Amino acid sequence: MSHEVPVSILTGFLGAGKTTLLRHLLAHPEMGQTAVVINEFGEVGLDHNLVEKSSEDTVLLSSGCLCCTVRGDLVKTLQSLSIRRIRGEVPEFERLVVETTGLADPAPILHTLMNDEILTRDYRLDGVISVVDAANGPDTLDTHRESVKQAAVADRLVLTKTDLVGARELDELEARLVALNPAAPRIGADHGRVEPGALFGAGLYDPATKSADVRRWLKAEAYADASADGTPHSGAHRHHHDDTHRHQHHQHDVNRHGDGIRAFSLGWDRPVDWDHLADWIEMLVTLYGGQILRLKGVVDVEGEEKPVVVHGVQHVFHPPARLPEWPADMDRRTRLVFIVKDLDPEMFDHTMQAFLDR
Missing domain, CATH: 3.30.1220.10 (CobW-like, C-terminal domain)
Known part of the structure; x- marks a missing residue:
């Protein structure tokens, strides 16, 4: 079993509900021993009742989550996080979530995690979680190629705002996502709420069995x-x-x-x-x-x-x-x-x- 920390990339187009999803995840008790790297804390709107300790670029939540902001280059942020973890300056974490901007192509982040020699000693790619807005998703997919790419490379597709569309519209969107990416499970979010267990464990190594699960990974x-x-x-x-x-x-x-x-x-x-x-x-x-x-x-x-x-x-x-x-x-x-x-x-x-x- 690989001992590197599994990394999940959280992506989704502007307005898809990524921030709401992340806010609920951070409050979930199952997110203990999880580090989250985000652009700015203010964008997520952290509940101050959850905040235990805070510094300039790090926040520790009562759920056990450790949140860090991207300070310049992502590689330097992750390297710094590893060093601080080894020194005991931040709590131990067993999972890392990297939130991208809404306009971001996730490919460069994937390249970094797969190819940077320093990072690959401490981290390994678990999967890509892409948030899709059920109400505006079809138009977004038609007009913004970044959103198509976000859905196509995903290991998990989270559908938000499903209460705002009818069954037919939802079926049509799901059919389109199946054609783009037949292997990615489509997970409905209840007003931004999703059980963490449904999102993680998409990598080659099964966290439950602590061994490689090729069939589940390849699909x-x-x-x-x-x-x-x-x-x-x-x-x-x-x-x-x-x-x-x-x-x-x-x-x-x-x-x-x-x-x-x-x-x-x-x-x-x-x-x-x-x-x-x-x-x-x-x-x-x-x-x-x-x-x-x-x-x-x-x-x-x-x-x-x-x-x-x-x-x-x-x-x-x-x-x-x-x-x-x-x-x-x-x-x-x-x-x-x-x-x-x-x-x-x-x-x-x-x-x-x-x-x-x-």
Whole structure:
């Protein structure tokens, strides 16, 4: 089990209700031993009855939460927080939540957490929590590409203001979110209130079992389930290749929304040559890095008994991780899931086959 502190990114477009959600989370007793890094305390409107201790850039709440403001660069803020934790200047914390601004693209923060050598010693990415306004979400998704990206890369989607829309409008929004991101659970917030347990634990390591849970993290079946649905609202269709190609491909066509976002999976039924796979991924990143919003996968490497996990966001990839063994609830085969923008899944399919068949 990894001992680094799991980090969750809390994002959402302006007015989506992110601040209200965060305020309720900070007051929740289950948020004990959680550190929260926010832009400004004043934006959240902390309940002074909850504040136990306060300094220039740190507030300790009675719920156990430790709140810190971003002072300039996020890397320096997190480094400083780690040092102060080691010195005993701030309480121990077992989870970190980083709140972004409403206009922020979460990708640079993900890059930092995955690639900064100093931070990766103390922290590991757990997941992205994106807040979506049910009342204004469709218009926001139509007019602001940042909001589309926030939803597409999320591991958890929190729907706020659901009481302000009818059942049909809510169904249409959920269908759009499924097409953008079929693997992310959609969680309704009751006037900004969500149980913390529903938001965290989205990373590769299951906090309950203290071990890697590849199936829960990858959720490859979600892509297949969404495309196999066949209902008109999903905007998806399923495409099978001949079995002689040794792989299958599920595609979601959401161009009707103008998003240009596609979510799909690729599989390979026999062990792959790692160098060939690495060459293929390097080619994709070189040519299309900015358009590959997220890639997750578990790889059956030729000559290896242990599975290898890969995870990338745009042009930045976390170092591949070898797991102790293949999960008992997964058959031994390579599975890759993609969320991309303005790219044809067929290109990934054909080039993957070409590189691995070399």
